[in-house]
Amino acid sequence: MKKRVLVVDDSAFMRKLISDFISASEEMEVVGIARNGEDALVKIKNLSPDVITLDVEMPKMNGIEALKKIMSECPVPVVMLSSTTKEGAEETIKAVQYGAVDFIAKPSGTISLDLHKIQEEIVRKVYTASLVPITKLLGQPSPTVVSPNRKVNHEEIDESALECKTARPMQDIQKPGLIMIGTSTGGPRALQHVLTNLPSSLDAPVAIVQHMPPGFTKSLADRLNSLAVITVKEAEHGELLEKGTAYIAPGGFHMRIMNEESNLMVHLTKEEPPRNGHRPSVDVLFESASTLGSCKKVAVVMTGMGSDGTEGLMKLKETGNVTAIAESHETCIVYGMPKSVIAAKLADEVVNVEGIGQSIMKYMG
Template identity: 60%
Template sequence: MGKIRVLVVDDSAFMRKLITDFLVEHESIEVVGTARNGEDALAKIEEINPDVITLDVEMPVLNGLEALKVIMNKYPRPVIMLSSTTKEGAENTILSLQYGAFDFITKPSGAISLDLHKVKEELKEKVILANSSRRNKTISRFTEKKTPLTVNEYSKIDSIDYKSPTSFDKNHLKSSIVCIGTSTGGPRALQHVLTKIPANIDAPIFIVQHMPPGFTHSLASRLNSISSIEVKEAVNGELVKKGTAYIAPGGSHLKIVKTGTSLTIKIDQSAIRNGHRPSVDVMFDSISELKDYCKVAVIMTGMGSDGSEGLKKLKSTGVVKAISESEQTSVVYGMPKAAVATNLVDKVENVENIAAAIMNFLTNQR
């Protein structure tokens, strides 16, 4: 099998060389060209037809976002964005993921990152992952209309039978919780799901999206602007409201605790779990301690197995329905595959049907 052919796009000659040097350290990666801006990149794509592109967000002539739109339209292939952690950089990064970028790498210290070596291994890993992902199954383009789904739009897919090891009395369960875990490809998947949730949903939604600090606020703001429900970055100590989706802040765990008759958000910097903070397992574990709720757990696209152990705990301690994203629509079929392997998943759904499945479970669970 041939090497992964990469095009490196950055307006800084120093950064182009640095990124190239890092990538070619890996025996499976070959840098076949470089470009100094988006316009130059489009010409190089026509000429050399790379497998994967690394694309700087902030460039003159034609910036990364505008170039990405053309690439996804004319030359669709995996693109990894390189972004700064500024407010504008974070907002543009979230937009790039929704325009079709595979993933992003954060430059540690601005446009010219002399310390880029800190993310060298992450960069190589994501190039390899991007190349191996099933990009021919990219999910359909998003619309930005608010289109809540009603329950009767639910399309059934055969479920995996699951017999709970413990018997639970459903009659005393008067409230519900939705919890969602995702990673690579998650921002676009979340847009597909959250924009189809009706404003009057009778449950709060808790979300862990694997992201570093500085990006989840922009993600929440973007999703809030196009959804009927409220979407926000979770804040430590706030009381939970129905009809609101709470996204774990990048770099912090999200936990939910009972305070009297209410639920309260807890954000902390406790130990990294399975390489992640925020961790889906940590969130699921905390929700498993809430005994008076029906729960719907969703695991969507992402690498690894985060969420599977937490799903086992959820299923063994309460009334839980679990939904996994299908291989067909997952950008990376890692986390959903691990969830299905537990034999605890009740529905496997294409991403465009997950919102309807959630609403169906909430309606019929109690």
């Protein structure tokens, strides 16, 4: 049975283009269109769509206001469409935090005459969103830790690891430790869970690859920085990593972590092609860390489509001194990237998203 889609946009031109793209798919059909948020709420209740495309910038009731009402009154998976303006990026990041499954950046503004450039992305993301159980968007289960080989009671985790402590150097390791996180669809909310559970005394930097187009990662970093006690920022080329700071790879750039004497340094490049369709790529980040020698590492792979991170984690495992944590199926919005890591037998622990911060501290502490 085809997935039922409601297209919401104040532009008749955009509604027509998006509807045509979706209707051309064998897996989906457009069951209705809406001109604004108020219209969308009525149509959702009458048509019961499986998924909605929702424009961020609309009159009467904008996309953010509409999304809040949708998630509270008639929850359904939503994919946001947004311009890449600073305001558009900020609103889009809010939308993902409020329950949107994913977002699509319009290539040239509110009314994009060249929307056909991202036709494949629209179809793929809308269909993927239609498969997400609404329960995963409304709430998450309690933290539980599950090993690929044995079950672990979360009481076994040292909860004192989350308490603030005086920062101290890691014994027997000259270089600082390094925490790496890779994620895609559903990642912004997963990152919020993890980063807000890391203490200000965190004795290592955090390097993050979140699949996002250029123009959105700065807004994501700013929002997460306002919520976490550690510092969160968009990474800059050539900067030295500091303990207690999380660095998010800018959209459109691969990020590597390099040795700079006794320090770790960010290296950004956009000349290289995307890896498996992604730039930044989790594989590129993980592979770069495999050259850091005795540096103690924790690698985390969370919700997202595809298998980005698996090849890089293989390289990391070859060099030893790395612990791999995969997000569990129970809390993943899209169980792709962690599933690939687990299938390759690379995960040391499989953890619900709320418990990942705790697990990181167990291994780094």
